[in-house]
Amino acid sequence: MRYSYALVPLVSAMQAMAIDPDTWYFGNSLFYLGPPSGNSAITKATYSIVPPTVPSGAKVSNTKDQVWVSVWVGASSSAGDDNTNLYQPIFNWSLDQESQGCSASVDEWCVAASTFTPSGQLGQPYVTVPNNTPVDFEIAVENEKVVQTVIMDGKVVSKESDALDSPLKYLYSSNECYTGSGNCGSLAGYYINNLTVTLSAADSKFDQVMALNGVTDDGFTSSDGGLTWHTEWVKVNSVDFDSSSAVKSDFSSS
Template identity: 70%
Template structure:
């Protein structure tokens, strides 16, 4: 998947309706953005849970050989979105034709996988269907100069990936992403990122001040141990109409 921050320059559009060109990445404006910590502190672990929203409604495909797809993710990186650094981003993915994305789910279900966007392209595990209304638990952890992503459903690890840590992690951010293919992605319902906990390598008492919220709300990001572990019960993400320029930004890639 692409990063909204890596896909620069972005076209900042205005108006209520969009007619996006085919084969483009469209990013929803509803997201949180966290980092960098101050001093020598780095992000060493992030955990959170998501019950995926209803699958997108109103998606259209003109050519079955050029499917649309939608992804929902939280990712960690050493940069604010450079194309030349890794983005460790376990993700949900959906397409009207799930088999085209290598997933056995129906078009009423999401798929999920551990995955990393690298300068050489996307490296990820095989998609796994997500049963309806399931809570999916995620962990992104730095262990011995590696980043280990773990995806768990119902207490069972369903996807895991280990990648080299290119540089210490300083940013954690979310995104809703549409690849238009030969059509359009429709509307993605709102959802909640629950029990978001971020652990730092050392205390940063001002870490909450570098959390930016764009059309999302949180339940207060705070620390109870002097600035090493930070937590919020929930980040509530608004719905996204991928066909509206009021809700999205369009990559020029």
């Protein structure tokens, strides 16, 4: 699945009669940034997230077909083309964490650096995120590679380095649900803090390609003529994955 990282499939369900089982859904609460003008590209993105409380109301009828929920910010050369890489360090949660390769309790999130590629998902082992712990992320282009770094309490806990398939033009967020044999319930709101994006060449109008869908921000501004852009926070609203009006079955910015 392009927009998820899991060791086994995951699924979500909306209202039982309206939504087919074993399907991915994406919450209508995200930011979408890109592309910069001309030949400019994204060379680095840094941000911090304290993951929300784990989803409430999730249920499963077959323990061999678990639900899961993911929260991520990803960078790509395209606006969602399956033939391009998506570099997406990711939070993941399931009613059965061990089924996803994580030793966390059901009240905690797991996190890992990961990359979707056209030939499959690449990723590091999941690491438990203690409740209320800020997690710092960096996605950086270095020597024709994209290096993802995940940091907790000042220590690197996950790192992934993959080939840069093409200059990065987009940075966007998502909340994702795989219904499995049940439903994903509701995801509380959270903040993406201290988001800073660095470009390879200045773009004084980069703020104009920051789209906010079901989120608000503190203002996306640059103090160096358009080379580096920053917002103190992006507030992501809560999502009821079991409501057809709150989700969509494919990923898009609209």
